[in-house]
Amino acid sequence: MKRLKHLAIALAAVFACSAPQVMARTLDEIKADGKIILATEGLYPPFNYMQGSKLTGFEVELAEAVVKKMGLKFEWKSLSFDALLAGLRQDRWDLVIASFGITEERSKAVLFTAPHYCSGGVIVSRDGSVKTVGDLSGKVVAAQTGTTYFENVKKVPGIKEVKNYPADTDARAALTSGRVDAWVSDRFVAKTAMEANPAGMKLGDFLFVERVASAVKKGNTSLAGAWDKALAEVMADGTYKALSEKYMKEDVRCK
Numbered sequence: 166m167k168r169l170k171h172l173a174i175a176l177a178a179v180f181a182c183s184a185p186q187v188m189a190r191t192l193d194e195i196k197a198d199g200k201i202i203l204a205t206e207g208l209y210p211p212f213n214y215m216q217g218s219k220l221t222g223f224e225v226e227l228a229e230a231v232v233k234k235m236g237l238k239f240e241w242k243s244l245s246f247d248a249l250l251a252g253l254r255q256d257r258w259d260l261v262i263a264s265f266g267i268t269e270e271r272s273k274a275v276l277f278t279a280p281h282y283c284s285g286g287v288i289v290s291r292d293g294s295v296k297t298v299g300d301l302s303g304k305v306v307a308a309q310t311g312t313t314y315f316e317n318v319k320k321v322p323g324i325k326e327v328k329n330y331p332a333d334t335d336a337r338a339a340l341t342s343g344r345v346d347a348w349v350s351d352r353f354v355a356k357t358a359m360e361a362n363p364a365g366m367k368l369g370d371f372l373f374v375e376r377v378a379s380a381v382k383k384g385n386t387s388l389a390g391a392w393d394k395a396l397a398e399v400m401a402d403g404t405y406k407a408l409s410e411k412y413m414k415e416d417v418r419c420k
């Protein structure tokens with residue numbers, strides 16, 4: 166009997182070690198710590214980018230305003246785009262805000278909050294010759310790896326080749342340097358790039374539209390709920406509008 170008991174304890178210990186441990190931090194746990202860990206990319210102006218060594222952009226300032234409303238301090242992590250959602254699942258940070266469009270596929274892996282803007286993927290070419298979805302036929306197109314741009318371009322019939330790049334800025338550079346015929350990216354990202362290089366790029370049609378949100382670990386409803394409440398407050402008190410106009414010259418909230 167005693168032996169059996171020992172065996173049971175030993176087995177329980179083995180099980181505890183191999184079982185997937187660490188749960189995502191709940192709202193209460195984050196509050197007790199006082200600081201939320203936020204993750205973004207940092208190569209995606211005007212939404213998240215570096216100004217010298219400082220992370221900034223619409224999403225960075227918006228997240229900081231939301232977190233302030235939640236009564237929390239924050240710490241930023243900046244990672245490559247394709248590492249962000251995986252890191253949520255490994256509890257390496259609490260929330261990701263990096264212009265992720267809400268998709269069915271991603272919703273299987275993470276929990277999206279309420280959207281913080283609505284936009285879509287547009288076709289950009291050097292001289293305006295590739296403007297419509299039909300124009301993409303027979304063309305070489307650049308898009309960032311792991312994005313909805315890449316996924317949606319791949320579906321367009323007749324495309325010659327879709328080249329993918331680790332950063333959206335690399336996909337853009339492929340267009341301006343003439344290595345591809347078109348670049349598909351966010352409408353406001355393209356507009357911001359065009360401000361810096363007005364002669365080298367022409368905006369074409371929307372390929373698709375999307376709602377963009379932050380994400381927390383699947384099941385972390387306490388954190389998502391608190392974020393949504395604070396986001397709604399920031400959207401109601403004028404903070405959102407001011408930030409949106411600062412970075413995009415218009416209010417980009419979902420209508």
Ligand code: ARG
Nearest residue numbers: 206209263264265266312313
């Ligand atoms: N909106 C697109 C998507 O959901 C692209 C997001 C790219 N974000 C970034 N930080 N590079 O896939």
